[in-house]
């Protein structure tokens with residue numbers, strides 16, 4: 001297969017702290033021989049496992065980038081044993097544009113793995129992760145939040161895998177992240193996800209959803225900050241900080257697709273439950289008002305298809321047909 005055109009400006013084999021770029025040639029109107037420069041930091045101190053930590057897979061999710069730009073500024077290399085590769089904004093063009101998908105090729109990075117070296121910009125980034133970065137890693141953490149159209153209770157998650165030993169290792173790492181909730185997550189469609197590629201490569205993989213709405217809060221940023229440290233301590237790469245408080249996560253499961261509620265109406269959402277509420281099957285979760293006219297007709301009612309915790313809600317308040325309205329997870 002063709003060589004990937006990305007060249008790193010750091011040396012992945014070298015000890016110490018290095019700040020640099022993944023340099024991806026991008027010839028365009030305002031820069032004939034220009035490049036997309038994706039920031040990367042590496043901490044390496046002797047032998048040990050490698051962790052790869054990313055944010056900004058989607059460009060409008062902020063807890064990951066904030067936690068990882070902060071993490072990248074550390075100078076205490078003596079506390080590391082092994083190697084940590086930090087990429088705060090994986091899909092850098094989307095992050096710069098504050099959009100979920102890339103403004104260059106309109107692709108959703110997290111739907112096109114394993115990517116291709118001779119494809120468009122996002123496909124080349126995906127290929128570089130698939131064939132260069134992920135093979136170097138033992139532990140992989142990808143920090144997501146809801147972005148501009150979803151909002152979540154903060155959780156770290158792992159998936160059901162064919163390899164049960166790998167599944168337990170992923171679950172243990174996700175619980176060690178220490179978010180308020182741990183979720184055994186069911187994906188609407190796992191094809192093309194970074195998650196799926198990393199798991200198929202046999203790595204210990206953790207994903208998160210830490211909030212959303214296209215912004216962040218001190219509460220969710222702190223969860224990400226602690227989670228990054230906890231993940232590396234669990235991997236045996238970072239020395240534990242004995243002053244750090246321990247948090248137990250509430251365990252959640254999505255046993256089947258009844259967890260998802262999709263809107264079959266367009267209009268104005270009147271929420272009847274809040275994120276974190278534990279509800280019963282049949283409870284009213286939302287009413288959707290048609291906005292074109294007032295009428296004696298009642299709004300469309302959406303009821304809970306299962307009991308459990310409301311872990312996701314649609315934002316903003318106007319919704320389209322087909323949008324995800326809520327997600328309800330079983331509390332274990």
Ligand SMILES: [Zn+2]
Pocket residue numbers: 057058061144145146147
């Ligand atoms: Zn995301």
